[in-house]
Amino acid sequence: xxxxxxxxALIGLGLIASSMHWAMKRGGLAGEVTGYARSEETRETxxxxxxxxxxxxxxxxxxxxxxxxxxCVPVGVMGAVAAEIKDALAAGATVTDVxxxxxxxxxxxxxxxxxxxxxxxxxxxxxxxxxxxxxxxxELFDDxxxxxxxxEDTCPDAIAKLRAYWEALGSNVEEMDAEHxxxxxxxxxxxxxxxxxxxxxxxxDLRRVTDSEVIKFSAGGFRDFTRIAASDxxxxxxxxxxxxxxxxxxxxxxxxxxxxxxxxxxxxxGDHLFDYFTRTRAIRRSIIDAGQDTDAPNFGRTGTPKx
Amino acid sequence: xxxxxxxxALIGLGLIASSMHWAMKRGGLAGEVTGYARSEETRETxxxxxxxxxxxxxxxxxxxxxxxxxxCVPVGVMGAVAAEIKDALAAGATVTDVxxxxxxxxxxxxxxxxxxxxxxxxxxxxxxxxxxxxxxxxELFDDxxxxxxxxEDTCPDAIAKLRAYWEALGSNVEEMDAEHxxxxxxxxxxxxxxxxxxxxxxxxDLRRVTDSEVIKFSAGGFRDFTRIAASDxxxxxxxxxxxxxxxxxxxxxxxxxxxxxxxxxxxxxGDHLFDYFTRTRAIRRSIIDAGQDTDAPNFGRTGTPKx
Ligand SMILES: NC(=O)c1ccc[n+]([C@@H]2O[C@H](COP(=O)([O-])OP(=O)(O)OC[C@H]3O[C@@H](n4cnc5c(N)ncnc54)[C@H](OP(=O)(O)O)[C@@H]3O)[C@@H](O)[C@H]2O)c1
Ligand SMILES: NC(=O)c1ccc[n+]([C@@H]2O[C@H](COP(=O)([O-])OP(=O)(O)OC[C@H]3O[C@@H](n4cnc5c(N)ncnc54)[C@H](OP(=O)(O)O)[C@@H]3O)[C@@H](O)[C@H]2O)c1
Numbered sequence: 001x002x003x004x005x006x007x008x009a010l011i012g013l014g015l016i017a018s019s020m021h022w023a024m025k026r027g028g029l030a031g032e033v034t035g036y037a038r039s040e041e042t043r044e045t046x047x048x049x050x051x052x053x054x055x056x057x058x059x060x061x062x063x064x065x066x067x068x069x070x071x072c073v074p075v076g077v078m079g080a081v082a083a084e085i086k087d088a089l090a091a092g093a094t095v096t097d098v099x100x101x102x103x104x105x106x107x108x109x110x111x112x113x114x115x116x117x118x119x120x121x122x123x124x125x126x127x128x129x130x131x132x133x134x135x136x137x138x139e140l141f142d143d144x145x146x147x148x149x150x151x152e153d154t155c156p157d158a159i160a161k162l163r164a165y166w167e168a169l170g171s172n173v174e175e176m177d178a179e180h181x182x183x184x185x186x187x188x189x190x191x192x193x194x195x196x197x198x199x200x201x202x203x204x205d206l207r208r209v210t211d212s213e214v215i216k217f218s219a220g221g222f223r224d225f226t227r228i229a230a231s232d233x234x235x236x237x238x239x240x241x242x243x244x245x246x247x248x249x250x251x252x253x254x255x256x257x258x259x260x261x262x263x264x265x266x267x268x269x270g271d272h273l274f275d276y277f278t279r280t281r282a283i284r285r286s287i288i289d290a291g292q293d294t295d296a297p298n299f300g301r302t303g304t305p306k307x
Numbered sequence: 308x309x310x311x312x313x314x315x316a317l318i319g320l321g322l323i324a325s326s327m328h329w330a331m332k333r334g335g336l337a338g339e340v341t342g343y344a345r346s347e348e349t350r351e352t353x354x355x356x357x358x359x360x361x362x363x364x365x366x367x368x369x370x371x372x373x374x375x376x377x378x379c380v381p382v383g384v385m386g387a388v389a390a391e392i393k394d395a396l397a398a399g400a401t402v403t404d405v406x407x408x409x410x411x412x413x414x415x416x417x418x419x420x421x422x423x424x425x426x427x428x429x430x431x432x433x434x435x436x437x438x439x440x441x442x443x444x445x446e447l448f449d450d451x452x453x454x455x456x457x458x459e460d461t462c463p464d465a466i467a468k469l470r471a472y473w474e475a476l477g478s479n480v481e482e483m484d485a486e487h488x489x490x491x492x493x494x495x496x497x498x499x500x501x502x503x504x505x506x507x508x509x510x511x512d513l514r515r516v517t518d519s520e521v522i523k524f525s526a527g528g529f530r531d532f533t534r535i536a537a538s539d540x541x542x543x544x545x546x547x548x549x550x551x552x553x554x555x556x557x558x559x560x561x562x563x564x565x566x567x568x569x570x571x572x573x574x575x576x577g578d579h580l581f582d583y584f585t586r587t588r589a590i591r592r593s594i595i596d597a598g599q600d601t602d603a604p605n606f607g608r609t610g611t612p613k614x
Contacts, residue, residue: 128604189527220496230591233584277540284537297435
């Protein structure tokens with residue numbers, strides 16, 4: 001593949017940025033990749049492992065002369081980072097972000113973007129439970145979806161170019177508006193994460209079942225929750241605080257349904273339970289057919305764990 | 308390995324029974340394995356794939372002359388199956404079961420067991436989201452835990468023999484009483500399953516986000532819930548109806564915590580969220596250290612799905 005942007009600046013050097021870097025290198029998509037992270041420690045790590053062609057000591061320095069700037073920081077600091085770089089942005093550059101929430105990020109970042117710069121919010125729907133500069137890998141975005149959430153009056157050519165770039169990184173691209181985006185991710189990601197965090201917290205907290213029992217006997221379902229609940233606390237705090245309305249709406253619906261199922265258990269209404277569980281089974285099949293998961297039992301975990 | 312029981316009868320020929328069969332064959336643990344399932348269709352499938360040395364047309368016939376009988380049916384029918392076989396049981400035989408709930412199964416099965424037969428309830432903490440005679444594999448129990456829940460005055464030699472048998476099937480064995488067992492599995496398995504079922508039901512039910520969106524964008528966390536929520540409806544209906552008290556207790560605690568986290572989101576209490584998420588992260592590490600899961604990101608799913 002050929003170079004799509006001459007200089008790409010990655011601000012924040014965690015899981016998403018490092019995966020973008022390796023995917024860009026795999027495809028030869030960028031002339032030069034510059035990078036910046038808040039801490040000296042992360043910048044040092046990046047230099048050591050060859051993450052970015054050039055690691056800069058300020059965000060402003062990293063974005064100088066870049067034709068694509070990608071904000072890869074937690075959503076709660078997107079606005080502050082945009083303020084830091086705004087005077088250093090090149091005319092005609094595109095600024096995008098990878099934040100998991102869009103309405104709030106648009107409100108925080110939008111006002112800092114100069115007239116002559118394109119701002120095209122984005123969100124790759126891909127991640128793992130690991131974070132930091134060493135957690136990335138080139139394949140993270142392959143066959144995953146990436147949302148683009150253009151704001152009004154954005155130049156169509158700039159959007160088309162960013163779309164082609166994400167496709168070259170391996171993703172399928174879907175455009176939607178910010179409000180709908182935030183609701184879709186509240187259902188498919190944010191509410192599931194909060195619920196998993198809650199369940200793991202409850203287990204950790206019970207007096208009559210010890211932590212070591214919870215850990216030993218986790219293979220019955222609980223361990224799948226712990227993977228999700230191992231995700232980065234800063235990122236997720238920010239997600240819930242900034243996608244408050246949609247998350248609370250879904251959690252409200254969830255609580256209603258949970259109460260109905262609890263009532264069915266209490267009253268011994270087996271038919272209600274059976275019908276409910278039959279319906280949810282079909283969704284799994286569709287996800288596998290859509291290529292969004294493996295159909296190997298237990299995600300292909302064999303009976304013998306790795307360690 | 309050498310033969311541990313001369314004849315093992317498997318009643319019910321689904322995931323657990325078929326996995327036990329292949330694991331017995333792997334280890335050469337049984338002289339002969341007989342089997343029975345309710346439907347002609349399942350018995351035919353079993354004959355076709357070589358599941359059991361002999362597939363019988365009644366449960367009573369299958370248990371005749373067996374020194375180990377394993378009840379591998381949903382917990383709601385354990386009592387009825389025990390009544391069916393009680394007159395055919397050989398003196399000195401051991402009857403065990405693999406049901407996910409113990410207090411209720413003991414109450415249902417116990418009264419049918421003749422004086423001269425050992426009854427030692429069990430529960431292998433291993434499973435997948437698949438069911439039926441063709442879903443089993445020899446490695447299912449490797450490095451997983453198996454609970455034995457002996458009732459009062461059981462012959463220690465019979466327990467020791469059953470323990471050695473489960474170890475030969477690949478498991479680690481833990482003894483505990485029925486009440487504690489039911490609470491431990493309510494936390495590590497039953498409540499997580501109900502919560503996953505609920506979340507998948509909510510997603511399926513939303514008007515403003517379509518099913519196809521839920522499916523397309525499931526990689527953000529939701530798909531891990533769908534795997535759990537694809538488990539067999541009959542089995543899980545029975546589990547919740549028979550482990551009612553412990554499940555409702557845990558769900559009560561869960562709802563409390565969820566409300567506290569919802570309040571933190573609503574009031575913008577980031578510290579509460581951050582602290583909670585930091586605490587839950589540690590549990591994941593312990594589960595991996597305990598060999599109960601793989602630490603490959605995303606359970607080792609690569610960016611490229613299988614299909
Ligand atoms: N992880 C996922 O599953 C996932 C999926 C899709 C989208 N996202 C979104 O992607 C973004 C990044 O997530 P991630 O998983 O890559 O996070 P991560 O691995 O935790 O990395 C975050 C990076 O941001 C840097 N950072 C934090 N505050 C900063 C500031 N004020 N100025 C400059 N750099 C700062 C951190 O620097 P230090 O290392 O120096 O602290 C770190 O390099 C988030 O907005 C998240 O919502 C994440
Ligand atoms: N799956 C798990 O993850 C898991 C884990 C640990 C323990 N368990 C426990 O193991 C037991 C079996 O589960 P499984 O997953 O192996 O189930 P499964 O794959 O659905 O198989 C159940 C078997 O029971 C048979 N059956 C049902 N009612 C019967 C009756 N009245 N008489 C005779 N046979 C009958 C079925 O016969 P047909 O095929 O003819 O209908 C089928 O062969 C359950 O008690 C469950 O709680 C399951």
